[in-house]
Amino acid sequence: MTLVPLPAFADNYIWMLQDGRHAIVVDPGQAPPVFDALERHGLQLAAILVTHHHADHTGGVAALRDATGAKVFGPASETVPQPCIPLKQGDTAEVLGLRFEVIDIPGHTAGHIAFFLPAGDHGEPIVFCGDTLFSGGCGRLFEGTPAQMLSSLDALARLPGDTRVCCGHEYTLSNLKFAAAVEPGNTELARYRAACEARRARGEPTLPSQLDTETRINPFLRSREASVQQAVLAHARLSAKADEVDVFAALRQWKNDFR
Numbered sequence: 001m002t003l004v005p006l007p008a009f010a011d012n013y014i015w016m017l018q019d020g021r022h023a024i025v026v027d028p029g030q031a032p033p034v035f036d037a038l039e040r041h042g043l044q045l046a047a048i049l050v051t052h053h054h055a056d057h058t059g060g061v062a063a064l065r066d067a068t069g070a071k072v073f074g075p076a077s078e079t080v081p082q083p084c085i086p087l088k089q090g091d092t093a094e095v096l097g098l099r100f101e102v103i104d105i106p107g108h109t110a111g112h113i114a115f116f117l118p119a120g121d122h123g124e125p126i127v128f129c130g131d132t133l134f135s136g137g138c139g140r141l142f143e144g145t146p147a148q149m150l151s152s153l154d155a156l157a158r159l160p161g162d163t164r165v166c167c168g169h170e171y172t173l174s175n176l177k178f179a180a181a182v183e184p185g186n187t188e189l190a191r192y193r194a195a196c197e198a199r200r201a202r203g204e205p206t207l208p209s210q211l212d213t214e215t216r217i218n219p220f221l222r223s224r225e226a227s228v229q230q231a232v233l234a235h236a237r238l239s240a241k242a243d244e245v246d247v248f249a250a251l252r253q254w255k256n257d258f259r
Contacts, residue, residue, distance in 0.1 A: 051130030107149030
């Protein structure tokens with residue numbers, strides 16, 4: 001299985017797994033990039049995985065399903081294009097001999113899910129996490145609470161460290177600019193930021209990232225670290241007695257306002 005990011009819109013990625021004959025796509029907000037890839041590589045679309053209901057992740061689902069007969073798998077508690085096989089925490093989706101484990105990760109939307117593929121013949125494990133975890137950042141809280149998002153990020157952080165993180169947007173450089181404001185002394189963050197800037201200068205994606213890298217450079221996975229807590233407390237003028245959810249909420253608000 002080969003993992004390929006298909007650019008869509010201004011900064012979305014539609015993720016494709018393909019074996020030379022068949023393909024699986026994740027969060028196709030547009031159909032044309034997928035049709036182009038299928039034709040270019042001579043592939044048959046077997047399945048569509050949907051992490052959440054936003055149109056930039058679902059807009060191409062109906063056209064692709066109708067043209068190919070691909071099965072659609074998506075969150076049980078969100079309104080996504082039908083027919084769709086509904087999934088929730090603990091469920092699995094089996095396609096092309098692959099067994100995707102479903103993880104509930106509410107916060108960005110109320111019923112957001114992730115698809116986790118353990119290590120196998122395709123290589124290292126993979127998580128398709130939509131707009132919950134980004135490289136260097138996390139999604140905005142449109143429908144969920146800070147407590148939910150913190151819990152969702154904790155669930156993703158428990159995955160194996162070599163997990164490839166396949167998120168929905170190329171937001172990495174702007175996220176890392178913010179991360180550097182939070183942890184200016186994080187030398188690994190500085191190295192990672194320089195590497196990502198070089199990739200973008202070459203026209204290459206920064207994704208997928210790797211989970212163990214994210215745990216070292218992403219402030220939203222590091223909100224309990226003393227360096228991040230101290231920065232948030234000072235920025236938001238919070239009491240030292242603020243709990244971990246208060247700190248996370250203030251960190252997310254700081255990012256919302258950051259320019």
